[in-house]
Amino acid sequence: MRSTTAPAVGLLMASVLQAAVLAELVHPNIVQLLGMEFGDEPMMVLEQLEVGHLGEYLTKNRRFLEPNELVTYCWQLASALSFVAVKRYVHCNITLASLRLGTSGSLKVSVWGSINPLRCTSCGS
DSSP states (O other): OOOTTHHHHHHHHHHHHHHHHHHHOOOTTBOOEEEEEESSSEEEEEOOOSSEEHHHHHHHHTOOOOHHHHHHHHHHHHHHHHHHHHTTEEESOOOGGGEEEOTTSOEEEOOGGGEEEOOOTTTOO
């Protein structure tokens, strides 16, 4: 007979594993994990950025990015994703909602529910 707590244990384990990965990813362009809360459901406490996500910012301000902003954001995104790849992970869902903005013009990658270990297709490692 299957235990009714199995889904809860699975959610807890998935959350702890995700938090362990996030704890490894300390970079200026990655939203930082500040801690974990274990109440009714496990919850990660993440760094909060003032402006919100890039999609909200563009919609609210009804404008396009200036070329210098676009280059800066692309550079910051590339820096974060390069760092993640060096740690042997890949973010599988980069969208406007996963790109957070701070008031200082910084862009940070978030929404890490779709991070996976990077695997070599030729050698399997």
